[in-house]
Amino acid sequence: MLELVPSDERDFAVNRQVFPRGMLADAASITRTDIATAVNDLMVERGKMPIASGMGDCLFTAMEIDHTALVAPGYYATMGFGVPAGLGLQAATGQRPLILVGDGAFQMTGWELGNCRRYGWDPIVLLFNNARWEMLRTFQPESSCNDFGHRGFAEMAGGMGGDGGRVGTRAELKAAQDRAVAMRGRFQLIEVTIPREVLSNTLQRFVAGVKRLSAVR
Ligand SMILES: Cc1ncc(C[n+]2csc(CCOP(=O)(O)OP(=O)(O)O)c2C)c(N)n1
Numbered sequence: 076m077l078e079l080v081p082s083d084e085r086d087f088a089v090n091r092q093v094f095p096r097g098m099l100a101d102a103a104s105i106t107r108t109d110i111a112t113a114v115n116d117l118m119v120e121r122g123k124m125p126i127a128s129g130m131g132d133c134l135f136t137a138m139e140i141d142h143t144a145l146v147a148p149g150y151y152a153t154m155g156f157g158v159p160a161g162l163g164l165q166a167a168t169g170q171r172p173l174i175l176v177g178d179g180a181f182q183m184t185g186w187e188l189g190n191c192r193r194y195g196w197d198p199i200v201l202l203f204n205n206a207r208w209e210m211l212r213t214f215q216p217e218s219s220c221n222d223f224g225h226r227g228f229a230e231m232a233g234g235m236g237g238d239g240g241r242v243g244t245r246a247e248l249k250a251a252q253d254r255a256v257a258m259r260g261r262f263q264l265i266e267v268t269i270p271r272e273v274l275s276n277t278l279q280r281f282v283a284g285v286k287r288l289s290a291v292r
């Protein structure tokens with residue numbers, strides 16, 4: 076294969092990705108990069124955790140998290156994968172997983188968390204709540220059906236046998252993450268309120284790229 080590549084194109088630089096670290100635990104609202112940064116900090120402090128991510132901007136946010144075992148749907152498919160995949164991770168490996176899931180996807184399969192109690196699984200769930208299907212809205216902003224409001228997921232955790240809390244600032248995120256790590260034996264749901272219009276860097280690039288291609292056609 077290499078022989079087919081012109082000789083002046085055989086050398087190329089691969090820049091090592093720099094992952095964000097050191098989230099400021101202040102009163103600022105939470106961006107998706109803040110969540111990735113908080114997870115990177117957590118894994119430096121407490122060791123790596125395997126991650127299951129759903130489909131949505133949480134998957135693009137996972138691209139800003141340092142390398143660790145990651146299960147996720149490929150391409151643009153299979154919303155609803157994150158929570159059940161996280162349970163499968165813990166069942167198969169015995170390791171405590173971190174689950175990244177959007178509020179739209181959580182409405183599909185979040186209820187599977189109710190199975191944790193009987194099996195003793197205790198994933199930490201970071202629920203990205205922007206009260207909308209952001210990935211649909213970015214490509215079709217004129218459709219107001221993509222906004223569905225807040226549904227109080229944090230309060231639903233108790234009924235399913237876990238603990239839930241809602242966070243809206245970086246200080247609250249850091250405190251909730253530390254609490255979740257310290258609590259074993261019950262799933263920990265951290266509902267992260269993200270202001271609308273806050274996209275991950277990767278999704279912003281993706282949307283800009285798709286729009287550029289569509290304009291060319
Ligand atoms: C089964 C399935 N249905 C629909 C889609 C299309 N889809 C991709 S992302 C998305 C919205 C996801 O919403 P949410 O989980 O809230 O994440 P956000 O985009 O807001 O980050 C939809 C509807 C899909 N990928 N899979």
Ligand SMILES: [Mg+2]
Nearest residue numbers: 177178179207
């Ligand atoms: Mg959403």
